[in-house]
Amino acid sequence: MTVPTPLLFALPWLVLPGLVLWRLSRSTFLRDEPNTPPDDAPFVSVICPARDEARHIDAFVRAALASTYPRFELIVVDDHSTDGTGMMARAAGADDPRLVVVDAPPLPIGWFGKQWACHAGALRARGDVMLFTDADTRHGPELLVRGINAMRRRQSDLLSIAGRQELGSFWERVVQPAIFATLFSTFGGTEAVSDSQRPREKIANGQCLLVRRDAYDALGGHAAVRAFAAEDLMLAQQWCAAGKRVHLVAGLEYLSTRMYASLGEIIDGWAKNTFAAGKYVMPDHPAALWLLRLGMPLGPATGWIPVLALALGIAGVAPASWALFGGAAYGASVLYWLIIVRLTEIPLGYALLHPLGAMVASYIYAKAAWNGDRVKWKARSYTAK
DSSP: OOOOOHHHTTTTHHHHHHHHHHHHHHHOBGSOOSSOOOOOOOOEEEEESSOOOOHHHHHHHHHHHTOSSSSEEEEEESSOOOSSSHHHHHHHHTTTEEEEEEEEEOTTTOOOHHHHHHHHHHHHOOOSSSEETTEEEEOOOHHHHHHHHHHHHHHHHEEEEEEEEEOOOOHHHHHHHHHHHHHHHHHHSHHHHHHHHOOOGOOOOEEEEEEEEHHHHHHTGGGTTTSOHHHHHHHHHHHHTTTTTTTEEOOOOTOOOOOSHHHHHHHHHHHHHHHHHHHHTSSSSHHHEEEHHHHGGGGTTHHHHHHHHHHHHTTSSHHHHHHHHHHHHHHHHHHHHHHHHTTTTTTGGGGHHHHHHHHHHHHHHHHHHHHEEEEEEEEEEEEEO
């Protein structure tokens, strides 16, 4: 029996997602670490840069201070907010001496705001270990305990924790999984990142970044990445290049984040740094930069090409074989996306809408490639290094 050629063309849509899921299976999890602190628990400084985070800061501070870890301080750096972020942070932990709220000094030329605020927090910090985090995260009580135990067991200089994404609105549920699917297919599971000795294969999650203070100071801290749009990725790559131990672990039960709440926020948020970060994953060659500009928007195309082919074939604009290919490839993709939406804890029906998410992702990557090194975020404009 001869398999029709259009069905053969659809095979990659069945095989490649299986390879991605296999790579993801090679991951380690924070839940496997002890939930009791070591006897010689180091003092930890939790540092949160915050600029106009009024909708997040109260819940963040209360969750962070609820940690079961015995020895830590929480430093919130108010980065020239105009919405009362600093005042709300102070109110959220008014009776807790572990909370310190500091005002970031004026932003110097050549620095991104987040890096400057992290730098200001590090100057104030007293910890032997520092945890850099974001105001839109929610820390579980055992996050810090298990994170320190993971760091100790692996002898990490830098340990990054990947958390769960909170997806509340329609567009979050459609677009965010498409963006993260691109990251999964590029980097694989946590062990692929942790085991690699090549700096360009290292990534980190700036939402939860544990670092040893001595290594941080020796390598220049955030000053070394002050002009990079994706400071977390660059810290991981620079530390790997310097021979430091850089690891990634999944902590879905202990860390959650709602990055963006609307389609506009999603587009602006991802467009600000996907190109600026992507070029440091590509080979160090001028041609690779142009390949990235052209190829980024096409990366998610595997999600929407089958539906386009199906529609054109059914409409008679293209040969009927296009409809056969499109239907088979779309059906295979839905099987993959049923797993993805299950992992992201959203209704299974969103698996059917993955082509829409892929189209928006293509637009985001096209916008990022067009912007290049020009970055605008929270009323500030930068030129990334």
